[in-house]
Amino acid sequence: MKKSLLALAAVGAFASAAQAQSSVTVYGILDMGLVGGNNTATQGGAYNTTTGPTKTTGLGIAQSAESTSRLGFKGNEDLGGGTSAVFTMEVAFAPSATTTATSQTPFYYTRQAFVGVKKNGVGSLLAGTQNTTIYDAVLTSDPSGVNNMGGNLVTLGAIGPQGQAGTSTGGSASQYGLANNSAYNTRVENALQFKSDTFSGFGARAMVVAYNANSTDTTQGGAAAGVGGQNNVNGYGLGLDYNWNKLNVTANVQQFNAVSNANLSNTQAVLFGSSATAVSSLASPGVNVKDAGQYYAANYDFGILKAFYQYVNRKGTQANDANYYTKYSANQIGVNSYVTPAIQVWASAAIGKYQAQGAFTTSGAPTYIPGSTNLNGFQLGSNYWLSKRTNLYAIYGQMAQSNQAMTSATGPTSAYNMNNYAVGVRHTF
Incomplete structure (x- = not known):
């Protein structure tokens, strides 16, 4: 009898353990090259007459050219009934x-x-903290x-010791x-996101954002008085994906708001995720925007290659003055193909538009609103797969912005041209 009870208890314990099985996966990427x-950055006119364009050139060992190096843990626990x-x-x-972080090479941050x-x-x-x-x-x-x-005008980047031109007198x-x-x-x-x-x-994907303490004060007070009005960070995102045979289509919108009554009428709007880091973006909440x-x-797999089309549009408007904004848009086409099972190549080309934020007085009145300027770029790249987890890569890209007056209709014009290249090795685990 005792043996039977012990056997039943063991079976019950085993069944409970099986029902609550869990697993944890450690994964990551190391990328060096x-x-x-x-x-080259220039402000034209009198600026070029006196000092000329700002130029930077660099070459050296750097990280994360193809993929941001990372370390991750992911897991699941079976709760039964198809729920985990x-x-x-x-x-x-x-x-x-x-371990000493700098603005250009932070030792680590949460992705x-x-x-x-x-x-x-x-x-x-x-x-929690998630991809948008x-x-x-x-x-x-x-x-x-x-x-x-x-070179990619949808996912912009510039890795390398040359940095981004014109960080001082030539602009940024x-x-x-x-x-x-x-x-x-x-x-x-x-x-909070549902997928x-x-x-x-x-x-479908749907996201809502509520950053820390969102509040509405009812005490009287105007802009920058520190009381009255809203003080919160919030937002939403919606995405719809469709896959049919070899065709993939996606449509997405999102908006994130940072509102504070403490901001002056001419407080500059700062986009969410804006960061000077050369590795990737931090999860920044934005400012007054x-x-x-x-x-x-959309992309379609023709077998010998996969063809891509992308369109992105972004507008950051100052939360307390709709006349103060910046805009960005780009159209990009590309292809990606495995020439052999071990050799993968890709190419992309894009055109875009950019409008910088205008100049404002302390009272918030616009003194000059820049017009849109043209952007262009292209990128070529290849991977040689040594194994399923390790590859060598070579990437080259160029992108440029045409001349534009940033501070006045008659003022000096600004332009920016860059190229970026890398050869390296990437290992995933």
Whole structure:
């Protein structure tokens, strides 16, 4: 009898353990290579007469040219009935930096950190720091695999010791619209997101954001008085994907708002995710801005190659003055092909428009609103796969902004040209 009870207890314990099985996966990427580039920034007119263009050239060992180096943990626990608990914790890190972080090479930062539940046949509900709706779509619809090199006008980047031209007198890359994260914000904090399973080829994603303490004060007070009005960060994202045989289509919109009554009428709007880091974007909440974006893309697999089309549009409007804004848009086409099972190549070309923020007086009255300037870029790249997890790569890209007056209709014009190249090795695990 005792043996029977012990056997039943053992079977029950085993069944309970089987029902609550869990697994954790450790994954990551290490990417290092020889990276270089040349940048030229100019403000034209009298500036060029006295000092000439600002030029920078660099070549050296650098990190994360093809993929941002990272370390992550993801797991799930079976809760029974087709339901499971899931989590992801992923940090980016700089293999060429020490534990002393700098603005250009932070030793590490959070890329994703979320937890949630998944129901088979329905989808996942996730909470925490996550990729934005647009970034999730770009990751599956970009011909270059979303690398960090220059030339791609949807996913802008410029890795290498040359940096971004004109960080002082000649202006900055952000002024020219070709800085990292100009086209879209990559991730946000304090997000709640639902990702559906696929039904008849359709999948949907919906996100809401509420950053820390959102509040509305009723005490009287005007702008910059510190009381009265809203004080919050919030937002949303919506995405719809469709897959049919070899065709993939995605449509996405998102908007993130940072509102504070403490801001003066001429407080500059700062886009969400704006960052000077050369590795990737941080999950920044933005400042005094309504940051709205759209992304539409399609690709078709012809067998010998996959063809891509992408369109991105972004407008950052000052939260307390709709006349103060910056705009970015780009159209990009590309191809990606495996020439042999071990050799992969891609190419992309793009044109775009950028409008910088205008100049304002202390009372918030616009003194000059710049017009749109033209952008162009292209990128060529290849991978040689040594194994399923290790590849050698070579990437070359160019992008440029045409002349534009930034401060007045008769003032000096600004222009920016850059090229970026790299050869390296990437290992995933």
